[in-house]
Structure formats: C-alpha cells, structure tokens
Amino acid sequence: DEVFATPTICGGRIYLRGESVMSGYFGNAEATREVLSEDGWLNTGDLGYRVDGSLYLTGRAKDLLIINGRNIWPQDIEHLAEQQPELRATDTSAFSIPSGEGSEAAVLVVQCRDMDPVSLASLAERLRDAVAAEFGIDCLVDVVPPHTLPRTSSGKLSRSSTRKQFMARHGVERAADLPWARTGYAAYRTAAPAGSRGASQDSVNAGVGAA
Secondary structure, eight states: OEEEEOSSOEEEEEEEOSTTSOOOOTTOHHHHHHHBOTTSOEEEEEEEEEETTEEEEEEEGGGOEEETTEEEOHHHHHHHHTTSTTOOTTSEEEEEEEOSSSSEEEEEEEEOSOOOHHHHHHHHHHHHHHHHHHHSOOEEEEEEOTTOSOBOTTSOBOHHHHHHHHHHHHTOSSGGGOTTTTTOEEEEOSOOOTTOSSOOSOEEOOOOOOO
16 A cells, blocks of 8 residues: 655555554444454554654545546645635645546636636636646636535535535536536636525636646
C-alpha cells in the first residue's frame, strides 16, 4: 500500500495494532475482513508518512485523486482555488468521478456569492487554467450558490457527500455523460430553493474549451 517514497520519506496507508484496537464489527464479518487483517492490523483508511520517528497524517485514502497515474491531494486543488478573490476557505471541494474511459476525472465544486453569469464564467475559466498550470490535468468546475456544499455533523465539509450530491444534481455516473463536459464547467445563477441544500437547475454554461 505504498503511496510515495523518497530516499528519506516513505508514505502510505496507516495500519494500527494493539490492545485498544477493536476485534471486529459486531455481527458483520464481511466489514471486519475489509479493515482488519488476520493478525490484528487495522486499516485506518488514513494516509501519512514518517520522518525522524514521527508520523504525519496527510488525508483519507478515499479522498486521494488518481488522475492520469498521478496522486493528487484534494486539499491542494482546494487551496489553489481559494486563492481566487471571489472564494474563501470552505468554499471549495475537490474529488474525482469515473471519466467513462476507464480512468478518473477531477471535479471541483465551488460555492460563490456572485450570481453574475459573466463573472461566473471568468471564475470558472481561471480555476480551470490554474489547475491545469499547477497539476497538468483537466478539471471540471461546478459553480454553485452559497450553502450548497454539505457538511458533516461536526461542521466539516464532506467531500464524499459533495460527490454524491454532484452526481445526483447532474443525474450522471460518469464525466462523459455530463452535457457540459466538453465546455468544462457549469455555473448556477440562482440561489438554491428555500429549505434545500442543493443548487437550483437554472444554469448557464459557457464555452470554456477543454484543455
């Protein structure tokens, strides 16, 4: 399960074993086998690396984007996007979905307070250009109204829920099925309906050519 290695650093999936580690999920042998080895090692689902005897966590394995054979942390894409003046911390969520060609496609969902279609088109183009310049990949950009990105019970943004919401909102299971896949982004210009956490379907797509 090695994810990366250098002459001095080795990173990968984190496993734990000890007296405080669970012996299994009650009444669920299949789930237990998925995370617990026969000799008691628990797959935490976290990734990290060790330096000078210290362990550093870098994120969840399920959140890691693997695009064109490259490992890309969603946090890096999100941080890059948040440098745009229209956005602030917690306004972005990055993840991947099946591309439809046997690989994964990067997706960036951003919530923006500016509802002007021209401004949204400019923001989406800048985001796509920034991701392409920094990581060398194409990225689908979905601009949504404020308060669209779902949060966990503790108030943290949930990438897995954002991914599910994205696919349900657009009614697709792969990037190739998106009506706006060739243009590269979708921008919503009206606020979400009252009582809803999702964006409305009044959208405007611009011809931002895919890289």
